[in-house]
Amino acid sequence: MDAKVRKNMPGPRNGATVDPRSRAARLGDLSRRVPPPSIADIWLFPPLPQLEDSSEFLLFTRILEDGKRALYSARMVPANGTPAHQVVVEHGRAPADRVPSLVAGLQRRLKQPTPARHVSIDGDDERWEAFLRQSREADATD
Structure with missing residues (x-):
């Protein structure tokens, strides 16, 4: 997946x-x-303290037709004078039951004091919308 550069986007209320x-x-x-x-x-992984300008990064899995999962990361990067933008990278594919141990291994290697927050979507639109709504509310209180 390629990176997309987005400028400040109009918000849901009052422009x-x-x-x-x-x-x-x-x-x-x-x-x-x-x-x-x-x-x-x-x-949802907290910002990495060892990286300046680090922001929360996301790790997510996509459901494949054969039941396996494709594993992706999404992180914000500044790019030579352009606005910060999100880069999404596929890191590999694995059976669904192997993904939790892969994530646990990543958490150990990062030596994060705060564990990543896991959100199960399971391809459910209602779960996705609920998570998006919670994220909007959390953003509004920050």
Whole structure:
């Protein structure tokens, strides 16, 4: 998947702009790239303290036709004078039952004091919408 550069986007209310780095904006961008009915799981990793300008990064799985999962990361990057934008990269494919151990291994290697938050979507539009709504509310309180 290729990176998409997005400037501040009009918000849902009063023509306000939405920070493209907000979780809700990033999830909106993600849903334009990967249809939510194909998203199985999302893990929200806190910013990495060892990286300057680090933001929360997302790890997610996409449901494949053979029942396996494709594993992706989505992170914000600044790019040579352009607005920060989200880059989505596929890292591989694995049986669904192997994904939790892969994520646990990543968490160990990152040595994060705060574990990643797991959100199960299971291809369910209602779960996706609920998660998006929670993210918008969390963004509004930050």
